Amino acid sequence: MKKEAETIQQMFARIAWRYDFLNHFLSFSFDRYWRKKAVREVRLSEGGLALDVCCGTGDLAIALHKTMRTELVSPSRVQVVGVDFCYEMLHLAREKVTKDRLPIQFLQGDALQLPFPDSTFDTAMVAFGIRNVVDRKTSLIEMLRVIKPGGRLIVLEFYKPSLPLFSAFYLIYFRYVLPFLGRILSRDTRAYSYLPASVLEFYTPEEFRNLMIQAGCQDVQFKRLTGGIVAVHVGVKPGR
Numbered sequence: 001m002k003k004e005a006e007t008i009q010q011m012f013a014r015i016a017w018r019y020d021f022l023n024h025f026l027s028f029s030f031d032r033y034w035r036k037k038a039v040r041e042v043r044l045s046e047g048g049l050a051l052d053v054c055c056g057t058g059d060l061a062i063a064l065h066k067t068m069r070t071e072l073v074s075p076s077r078v079q080v081v082g083v084d085f086c087y088e089m090l091h092l093a094r095e096k097v098t099k100d101r102l103p104i105q106f107l108q109g110d111a112l113q114l115p116f117p118d119s120t121f122d123t124a125m126v127a128f129g130i131r132n133v134v135d136r137k138t139s140l141i142e143m144l145r146v147i148k149p150g151g152r153l154i155v156l157e158f159y160k161p162s163l164p165l166f167s168a169f170y171l172i173y174f175r176y177v178l179p180f181l182g183r184i185l186s187r188d189t190r191a192y193s194y195l196p197a198s199v200l201e202f203y204t205p206e207e208f209r210n211l212m213i214q215a216g217c218q219d220v221q222f223k224r225l226t227g228g229i230v231a232v233h234v235g236v237k238p239g240r
């Protein structure tokens with residue numbers, strides 16, 4: 001694994017114990033709403049198989065499972081698998097699903113070399129994870145490889161906001177307040193400065209759509225949420 005990836009992995013290992021709390025606290029619980037919006041883009045039928053890449057503590061996989069529970073006649077036939085390279089994050093994900101008896105499996109693996117055969121899943125999704133992967137295009141290609149032709153790839157990610165006035169207030173919060181609170185509450189000096197820095201140097205939603213197309217996705221569309229601080233991209237694997 002590259003040094004940069006190791007640094008990312010170690011950073012998530014250090015903050016895993018505070019990750020969920022800080023996600024909800026620093027986003028005013030909007031993170032739950034954003035994941036719900038992302039899983040609404042998944043079109044799974046009975047017997048479907050979904051992959052959550054960079055699953056962290058499992059909240060996207062859990063949100064998908066809960067949505068399926070309300071929408072399908074036999075949701076137990078839908079299977080969700082989460083994969084992440086950080087053991088500490090996965091440990092928390094496993095604790096949650098064990099406690100709530102949810103049939104979700106979590107595996108340790110690299111988003112750049114997914115441990116699954118070609119065309120295994122009906123859909124692959126990633127929430128707030130692709131930005132942290134050192135080679136985003138390769139990771140998109142990997143996700144496309146493991147989904148079936150016609151399957152959907154869903155990416156939820158932070159972006160710089162699009163509304164000018166909102167943007168000014170948001171950037172003050174994001175650049176100064178969030179790192180300060182994050183540092184105190186996680187007791188980690190770097191992780192919550194890394195978050196705004198990584199978002200501010202990330203793609204625009206239009207650029208990310210182009211990256212998905214370059215990786216081989218078809219029919220790529222995106223929706224901005226909450227003044228553009230988050231967007232959900234959806235693409236389709238060609239060939240059906």
Ligand SMILES: C[S@@+](CC[C@H](N)C(=O)[O-])C[C@H]1O[C@@H](n2cnc3c(N)ncnc32)[C@H](O)[C@@H]1O
Pocket residue numbers: 005008009012023053054055056057058059060083084085086089109110111112126127128129132133134
């Ligand atoms: C910000 S967290 C997102 C977690 C979760 N998806 C969520 O919605 O909260 C990013 C996750 O990406 C994982 N990650 C980063 N690079 C990865 C890679 N190359 N392979 C697997 N996981 C990776 C980290 O370990 C971390 O758990």
